[in-house]
Amino acid sequence: MTTLARSNRVRRTWWTDAVDAAGCTAYTVYNRMMLPAAFEGAAVDCAHLKRAVQVWDVACERQVEITGPDADTLMQRLTPRDLMQLDADQCAYVPICNHDGGMLNDPVALKPRPDTWWVSLADGELRLWIEGMAEAGGYGVQVFEADVQPLAIQGPLSDDLAARVFGEEIRALRFFRHGRFPFRGRPMLISRTGYSKQGGFEIYVEREADAMPLWDALMEAGSDLDVRAGCPNLIERIEGGMLSYGNDMTDLDTPFELGLDKFVQRYDCIGGDALRDHVSDRRIMAVEMDGPLPICDRRWPILADGTRIGVITSAAYSLDYGCGVAIGMVDRRWDAGQGVEIVTQDGSKTGRLRERFWR
Amino acid sequence: MTTLARSNRVRRTWWTDAVDAAGCTAYTVYNRMMLPAAFEGAAVDCAHLKRAVQVWDVACERQVEITGPDADTLMQRLTPRDLMQLDADQCAYVPICNHDGGMLNDPVALKPRPDTWWVSLADGELRLWIEGMAEAGGYGVQVFEADVQPLAIQGPLSDDLAARVFGEEIRALRFFRHGRFPFRGRPMLISRTGYSKQGGFEIYVEREADAMPLWDALMEAGSDLDVRAGCPNLIERIEGGMLSYGNDMTDLDTPFELGLDKFVQRYDCIGGDALRDHVSDRRIMAVEMDGPLPICDRRWPILADGTRIGVITSAAYSLDYGCGVAIGMVDRRWDAGQGVEIVTQDGSKTGRLRERFWR
Numbered sequence: 148m149t150t151l152a153r154s155n156r157v158r159r160t161w162w163t164d165a166v167d168a169a170g171c172t173a174y175t176v177y178n179r180m181m182l183p184a185a186f187e188g189a190a191v192d193c194a195h196l197k198r199a200v201q202v203w204d205v206a207c208e209r210q211v212e213i214t215g216p217d218a219d220t221l222m223q224r225l226t227p228r229d230l231m232q233l234d235a236d237q238c239a240y241v242p243i244c245n246h247d248g249g250m251l252n253d254p255v256a257l258k259p260r261p262d263t264w265w266v267s268l269a270d271g272e273l274r275l276w277i278e279g280m281a282e283a284g285g286y287g288v289q290v291f292e293a294d295v296q297p298l299a300i301q302g303p304l305s306d307d308l309a310a311r312v313f314g315e316e317i318r319a320l321r322f323f324r325h326g327r328f329p330f331r332g333r334p335m336l337i338s339r340t341g342y343s344k345q346g347g348f349e350i351y352v353e354r355e356a357d358a359m360p361l362w363d364a365l366m367e368a369g370s371d372l373d374v375r376a377g378c379p380n381l382i383e384r385i386e387g388g389m390l391s392y393g394n395d396m397t398d399l400d401t402p403f404e405l406g407l408d409k410f411v412q413r414y415d416c417i418g419g420d421a422l423r424d425h426v427s428d429r430r431i432m433a434v435e436m437d438g439p440l441p442i443c444d445r446r447w448p449i450l451a452d453g454t455r456i457g458v459i460t461s462a463a464y465s466l467d468y469g470c471g472v473a474i475g476m477v478d479r480r481w482d483a484g485q486g487v488e489i490v491t492q493d494g495s496k497t498g499r500l501r502e503r504f505w506r
Numbered sequence: 507m508t509t510l511a512r513s514n515r516v517r518r519t520w521w522t523d524a525v526d527a528a529g530c531t532a533y534t535v536y537n538r539m540m541l542p543a544a545f546e547g548a549a550v551d552c553a554h555l556k557r558a559v560q561v562w563d564v565a566c567e568r569q570v571e572i573t574g575p576d577a578d579t580l581m582q583r584l585t586p587r588d589l590m591q592l593d594a595d596q597c598a599y600v601p602i603c604n605h606d607g608g609m610l611n612d613p614v615a616l617k618p619r620p621d622t623w624w625v626s627l628a629d630g631e632l633r634l635w636i637e638g639m640a641e642a643g644g645y646g647v648q649v650f651e652a653d654v655q656p657l658a659i660q661g662p663l664s665d666d667l668a669a670r671v672f673g674e675e676i677r678a679l680r681f682f683r684h685g686r687f688p689f690r691g692r693p694m695l696i697s698r699t700g701y702s703k704q705g706g707f708e709i710y711v712e713r714e715a716d717a718m719p720l721w722d723a724l725m726e727a728g729s730d731l732d733v734r735a736g737c738p739n740l741i742e743r744i745e746g747g748m749l750s751y752g753n754d755m756t757d758l759d760t761p762f763e764l765g766l767d768k769f770v771q772r773y774d775c776i777g778g779d780a781l782r783d784h785v786s787d788r789r790i791m792a793v794e795m796d797g798p799l800p801i802c803d804r805r806w807p808i809l810a811d812g813t814r815i816g817v818i819t820s821a822a823y824s825l826d827y828g829c830g831v832a833i834g835m836v837d838r839r840w841d842a843g844q845g846v847e848i849v850t851q852d853g854s855k856t857g858r859l860r861e862r863f864w865r
Binding site: 149150151152153154155156157159167171172173174175176179184185245246251270271272273274275276277278279280282283284381391392393394417442443444445446460461 | 508509510511512513514515516518526530531532533534535538543544604605610629630631632633634635636637638639641642643740750751752753776801802803804805819820
């Protein structure tokens, strides 16, 4: 356990002071910005997230804005997902691949207005990929990091909290759809999305002047709902099989290997030829692990009968399931139920491959 | 002071265990990789760096490898520095600009062999800028992050330590030149570079198998030189006027505003037109500050006679100079000697603009 050295380079968000004051005990750095990682500890935070409602500072989900007459064309060039089929109010999970079909990022994209995309980044370098593409390809667009800072509301009581602050109409917002809802008389762009399986919303805050009033309004309106400051929870996301760019995938993994087949809908994009010809011999699987686990801060080899068959990319201990929950990239020749040995920095652990995640 | 949450996504280096064991008390994250930030504290670390010799884990200086017949052409397209004038063994500080002349990164580049560049990145997203450019521009190159992990030797006793491990010949290596020197019978690429003004070397370690043997050899050979594990030091680098990408510059600053005029040598590069027409009304200056300072984790406004004339981008207290040492981006109409007020999170501090940095 070591301190995170703070500097100007590791960017604060509009809520960092509030997050500190709320008792954040650990941060990580995500897109060169502060992302809270723990308050009372992963297990306590997880139990609360599943029971009540949390407000998350996810400003580090940086928005790359692509705007101009060629925005749709460039965006479609970037992803194998067919964007023409989207409704205007839809949020789209869009795998972005390199020339070889490797994943460069797995953002959620939406159009706040015609001819403009916001690409909500996972941790990575995607902005300059898009800028470089626009520059070298001569697209009629501007590409920049918009100073939009998302704040998430997550947990089973999210609808109740959101309705109190933004009005009852927000309850009708469908999954992965966005709309504008009033806060203090101004329309805020809000989507029913978020990095948990507990339900909730992400609010795309566009002005610093709205940031702390919104935080305070949520905390005040939710006091009887036991609302707390929170953050993406490692245990909860692994139980739910939510992948994390940089942990569970890099540019050496293709959408097919990550189980993202359904988002590969056309091949006239960068990496399309590689994706069309792709034959993958490994896949993401859930892996149950026995006993207490160290922090998964490196890839753990998975052995079956002494042979290396894959790696664990994320792991944590789940109180709810009474076992270690983990995500692994595993050779396709091995099936669910297979007993495995996992080599951690604290020695070998036993476990078994699973067909599905826990939730 | 909060903990850095560790995960697979924030990449460990080949020396992270050794750095932990050596008493690292704070890390930062740099290019999504662990970078030690303090051992005994900035002031003690600084005094030791100026007196003896340190070994720094700077694996986070990721090497973007550009290789292929068009490598020179693409590289020259990326920077206003004239690369044709470089000698084969030269290391080049190369500003990389976007279309508007804003700084995307300020790496040091070298050619480990013909038709191949290694671009040693400051913290940023440059790899995918180059990949995107190569992809969209149709250059005959491969671009990837080479798994080369630099280890630095810095401090006044660097030559003595390096000579003991790599042979006496290394003393003749000139500033910003590189060569190959033997370690255990294998040639290692070493340059006389590094992120301090105390002198020293950077060793481009290309194999994990060499990493800990090299660390151990340096620690053993330098025991009577008081060699210690260290890291880039905030105080020392500000005293010496060494800029930090992400702290002292972003893509909103041009080379001219950063005092990098001498590296702008041609305009037939990306951003060249903007640089040719550029009129800058601000510049980087040294700023002396009075009294104890909080951590500079945000930009501090600089006021003169109540008017905002710039921002402080980095600051720390220097025991050697008995004042706060700071870097500011300041309106050109204001000269050295000007008394200023600096608005920190702990209230206003007095100070004055300086023409030069301290060393």
